[in-house]
Amino acid sequence: MEKTILEMEHITKYIYDAYGKPIRGTNVKILSDVHLDVREREVHILIGENGAGKSTLMKILGGIIPHDEGTVRLFGQEVRFTNPRQSQAMGVGFIHQELDLCLNLDVAENLFLGQEIGRLFSDKREMYRQSRLMLEKLGFDIDPRTPVRRLSTAHQQMVEIVKAVSRESKIIIMDEPTASLTQAEIDHLFEIIRNLKRQGVSIVYISHRFEELKEIGDRLTVLRDGGYVGTIDMADFEHGKVVGMMVGRELSCMYHCSHRPEAGEVLRVEGLKIGPDTVPIDLTVHRGEVVGIGGLVGAGRTELAKSIFGVRRYFGGRIFYHGRAVAGRTPQQWIDDGLMYLTEDRKIEGLVLPMSIEGNITLASLRRLFPYTRLKPRVETAIAREMIDKLRIVCRGPKQAVNTLSGGNQQEVVLGKWLSAKPRLLILDEPTRGVDVGAKAEIYEIIDGLAREGVAILMISSELSELINMSDRIYVMRRGTVSAEMRDPAAFTQESILAHTL
């Protein structure tokens, strides 16, 4: 057996405030008692649902954020990184999920950023020469003088890989490297990974695509809700078992599905193009119906929702609301008319974090509640209290600032905001992202309850079990358009949905 080169034990990370100071007083943790050990020459898969803490764990290893508790041992030496340079010096390379390149610089400048050759004046010719060599060595046909801005996303990703490899890293972290690659490019990437393994490099590989994992991985560690679930050899890989580890003991009562779709059509979209060259989208949502939208991240689901909601430009097509054609509406007009959108990005787009619970809950219904512009604090507090009770939000009171709440409670505040605005159609974008299991069940109950009251629900989700158990119909999206509509709830299976997403 190869020797273990990295051990991370009992890693705990608390939520932190705007200045990076950990807030220890709460029981809200981003990571709690997580383990990870990586051996020499292995591809170690890190898997878990969104918000499970994979990226945070890797950021700790990469020196981008420090851990609060626990130990990290690299090559037998205990380390606590406070900046990325330290971890780089110890041989950790990081290929980020968001591209980690300066678009305004050229390829060579990006490759050598922070490690330029030459003392006072940098030796550009040498850097271009070496860049060309490195690119050629990995089989990439890219001119090192090209500004990165002009490269396609796949090419940018290649530059990232070259950057990590060129720094003579012993461990390379790859955070969803295949998200924007074509099959041929993925094959190329795997070839490179195998090459790296032969050269003695270990790789921590984060991905959601099971078929990839089987092809490339040696061992696999599962995280769930910021906690450690277990590590298995890929020899023991079983699809169902890993899914089970990822979602946990699935309580049968987790999903409530007591609503019945009604006849009235609430929203109809005809020929909507979310990009200049995408295939037009048609879809309908009825009263009391939960319509799921599946597909991979980047398939255009959020773009579709934002196009409908009037916060993003679309490229042709018509939207009918309650049978009437509508065009060019602003979020404000939509909200007045009962169409609302719960965003996928809770912290930036969903909540005004420094504001109180009641401020957030009434934010969307200010005009309806106070038509004469005068705020009535009592009314506000009453509504907030009602929502806190109804949604079982755990808090000290309606005046508490939402940035001190846990993820699940924050999401319930967002739901409370939309519920108090009296929705007729609610678009939910990843409603249970980063939410613990208990809160998830509550959110499902709320969604079901809304549908029972006749509210139409359009639910975007990456969690297949959520889509399968909650939806009456499912649209699957791929490359900016709807690739399939599935009408029969009995036929919803993970495989059938996945077949349309890839």
Place this chain on the structure above:
Amino acid sequence: MKGKFLNPKNLILVGLTAAALTTAGLSIPQFLTMENILNVIRQTAIVSLVSYGSAMVIIVRGIDLSVGGLIAFCAMISGIMMKSGYPMVLCFAAGILCGGLMGLFSGVMVEKLEVPAFITTLVIGQVATGLALVLGGGNSLGGFSDAYVFIGNGALLGVPVSIYITAFFVTLSYLIMNRTRLGVHIYALGGNEQVVKNQGVSTAKIRYFVFAYSGVCAAVAGILLSAQMNTVHPQQGGTYQLDAVAACVIGGVNMAGGEGKVYLALAGALTLRFLRNALNLIGLHPYYQNLIVGVLLILIVGVSMYRRNKALEKSLIF
């Protein structure tokens, strides 16, 4: 940041400037006289000196609104020291050092306290103006030595000394931005701060340098201005504030950061000074000049922002 000097955009700029100069030359008799041109070049030296530093600050997504104050303050320091009989070189060094320190202070505020650059530099500018007033007792200082006046208005080998100074600084700035690792880091910081941090490069050092350099540039400009005028006025920074930003903007330095050439700021300064000069010569009151420069500033930034937004919209994946 790469791209040939003679790309279409720059050619258009050069062409327009040439056309404007020719028109002005043909229609205004005094415009193309040697005396007038030298005069404009001397004035350009001041604006362009300030704009090299300002351009760098804008490239790291900041703005330096303290240069107006520093032009007065640093000149006042060196002026007072000269009056007290210290050697000229020492006086210059002291003035420039003060400029650098004030700039450095702005950099620290922006980096460590995360105060927006426009506020920080506005405040530092105010402090500098205030100190200039206090040091000079509310009055201006005049009657300096011949050597000092020579630096302002004299010529070596037929070329005004001011030109040597601005040429030195444009070369220095060019070398920093295009030949050193620091230059790449400056562009990188303007492009994507997180990337720079992830590479383990200290963003603090880059910011400190850029703001301090801007302070130094303003100090040199202030001292040179006083040499040209043979006086130090506590509010001599006035219009240079606007002109420095406008010169950068005309020279194509992007307000959104990460892009722009320091030497094009020189072209911008030149254009701006010739414009002001032409307006002067056709007898337009100075009142109109600030107005026109203000309109120009908003117009150019507006157009570039508008185009940037269009490009962003196009680059959406779908």
Place this chain on the structure above:
Amino acid sequence: MPIRRKISGFVKNNGSVIIILLLVLFASVFVKNFFSLRNFALLLKQAAIPAIACIGMTIVLMTGGIDLSLGYMIGLSSISVGLLVKTYEVGIPLAILLTLLLGLLVGLFNGVCVQYIRVPAFITTLGTGYILLGVAQIISNGASINHMPDVFLALGKTKIGLLNTTVFISLAFCLAFYYVLHLSTYGRSLRAFGLSEPASRLSGCPTARLNVSVYMISATLASVAGILLTMDVNCAQPTMGGGDYTFQVITGAVLGGVSLYGGVGSIPGAVLGVISLKIINNCINLLNVPYYWGSAVLGIVILTAIIFENVKNRKL
């Protein structure tokens, strides 16, 4: 711990009150003639007009923007009301109305540039500032207009007790904008917008209109300040206000605890900030410090305030 937290919470929320109390205390002890009713009346009179301008600035700062043209708008409205009343002999109410309308339009221009063309606020308003100065000088030929009609002056200078009408007008504006910022849906939306633009937009706040409206409010209040200043000095000048005035107003807002990052600020705070500033000025005068110390002190005061604010937010 709870007591410490209470104290720190109080300091955090009432910084401007503490500053002004400390200032009054020190000034009363160390500065002769400070602690008198007459001096306090004088302070209020001096603070009245900048307070109006500061309300406008506070509202712009709430969005995370800034209005550097504010001081120049004061100059332009001063000369505009002067010209309209004296040179064109327009009726006084109409002259005031037209001047306010001018402010509204300038604000609209600023707002449109910032919101729709996405020119950064400090560039837009720096540019418009110079444009306004230019226009003011051109229409007045650089000359000031003296001896305004008595009726016009009476609007601002009539004494009611120890104070003149300007103070009461200012108070009216403070109360009105206290309602707008603290008790109305507009203020709530503005706060949400300043704290998080995307979240407030997606919650249906009319962010575009909000962002334009703040510049309109700021420029219109600057016009009000310009008109009142003209009454106060009995002279319409194109160079009235200017960059220094803008700076003073920003300093007042910052002293009053208005955050430069947007979303945090209060009208009482801003007004107390302006009064604090005037107390400092007042002490400088009473201590016979030369006038030219003024701007250096102002700069150092705001610098200290910004650093204090920052340290306070981090440590408490």
